[in-house]
Amino acid sequence: MALRHDPTPAPLRIMLMLTGLKVGGAEYQVAALAGAFRALGHAVAIVSxxxxREVEVPADVEVIELAMRKxxxxxxxxxxxxxxLVRAWRPDIIHAHMVHANLFARVLTRIVRCPPLVCTAHSFREGGTARMLAYRLTDHWCALTTxxxxxxxxxxxxxxxVPAARMVVMxxxxxxxxxxHDVxxxxxxxxxxGLDDATPLLLHVGRLVPEKAQHLLIDAFARLDNARAQLLMAGGGPLAEALANQIATLGLDDRVQLLGPRQDIPALLDAADAFALSSDIEGSPLVLAEALASGCPVVSTDAPGAREIIGNTAEGGMIVPRGDAEALAAAISATLRAGRGDAHAQAMRRDHVRATSALDTVAQRWLACYRALRASPRDARLEAA
Structure with missing residues (x-):
């Protein structure tokens, strides 16, 4: 079915709802989408x-904190x-993100006349049996789940x-x-x-939490056959002390640095010769797209969503089984030996990201989905698919 759109559609009033604005991939994505929507002339409010708040939100985006107690x-x-708030702000669409906000927004539709509700899941595992049952029982209270x-x-x-017919990928x-990339x-x-240009540099960015399996990355790095290689790990989290102890036990203090939370990720990606992700669980690991957009080759475990971002091009990177330190070490060694490659290889990585993961492209897809959803839920699913 072809969807007809006004060539100059009216601006939308978009309410984005999420569990919180602490550091995390979903939180950054909501803030980025809010900025993209505002740049296109739409009114945006974020309800936390x-x-x-730890995530920076564009200054012209209204943020309302409900301060909900558990x-x-x-x-x-x-x-x-x-x-x-819904009665006063009168949104054209409500778009909730993450399990708590998704279920909260669905209950909200029972007590106030709401516009169409979209619910987006970001994690491969949104929870256990109880949460999955809650999703299923409230599925008909939203127009679309993605x-x-x-x-x-x-x-x-x-x-x-959720039934297969009522869930799409965005x-x-x-x-x-x-x-x-900036030379x-x-x-x-x-x-x-303190690194010269000849020193192989591996980068990892991510919260130091069990699902990211950074212990596996450190184990793999210890197996490299290149004793000059260096590893920088950016990110904070509860496993910082345990990982520091592992680094010391393996005698890697002079080769592995835990940098803590950083705001200069683009510069770190510029500096790196390769990027590594060791996760067991992901939703959509955008840090891989950020690395590829910087022209940096990547090595990743086959965590959910990784293959979709890396694609099938040889220039993009290598994917290895989860939990296999030996395979991860071999892939890292080969990638560091090859380095970033020539300008053509780096441009191909960037072009791949532009075609699949560019924010402006994704924002336009969401806007088309919102407009179709206001006309017909079925059309919205066709637009999002």
Whole structure:
């Protein structure tokens, strides 16, 4: 079915709802989409269930914190605040992200007249049996459910959270202009770490949490046949001390650095000769797209969503089985030996990301979906597919 759109459609009032604005991939994606929508002339409000903000939000995007407490009374009070907000702000669409906000928004539709509701799942595992049952029981309270990866969609369907006909894939996106390779910045960043251009440099970016399996990456790095190679790991989290102990035990203190949270990821990607991801669980690991947009080759475990971002091009990177330190070490060794490659190889990685994960492209797909959804839920599913 072909969808007809007004060549000059009216701006939308878009309410984005999420669990919180702490550091995380879904949180960054919501903030990025909000900025993209505002740049295109739409009104945007972000509703956060929990208080506090660590993710930067565009200055012209309204942020409302419901400060919901994890009690029945706290839930009820947050629902009342959200109901008043919907009545006052009058959104054309509500788009919820992550399991708590998704279920909260679905309940909200029962107590106030809401516009069409879209619910997006970002994690391969949105929760256990109880959460999957809650998704299934409330599925008909939203117009559309999406996932950021094909693997995640399949997982939720298999868990019984949503019927296959009512869930589609809508990928996340990145601002590729932030990740344009800069030769001068590469030299300056490497110099800041005391590295010359001949030293192989591997980079990892991610929260230090069990699902990211950074212990496997450190184990693999210890097996490399190149004793000059260096590993930088950017990100904070509860496993920082345990990983530091592992690094010391393996005698890698002079070759592996835990950098903690960083705001200069584009510069670190410029400096790197390869990027590595060791995760067991992902939703859509956009850090792989950021690396490729910077022209940096990647090595990744076959975590959900990784293959969709890397694609099938040889220039993109290598994928190895999860939990296999030997295979990860071999892939890292081969990638570091090859390096970033020539300008053509780097451009091909960037072009791949532009075609599949560029934020402006993803934002336009969402806007088309919203407009179709307002006309007909069936049309919206066709537009999103």
């Amino acid at each position: 269930l929990s208080p506090g 009690t029945p009374l706290g839930f009820a009070r947050a629902l009342c605040r959200a109901r008043a 996932h950021v990866s094909e693997a995640g969609r399949a997982g939720m369907i298999a868990a019984g959270a 990928p996340n996106g990145i601002d590729i202009e932030r990740f344009r 001068a910045r590469r030299a300056a960043t490497r110099a800041s770490f």
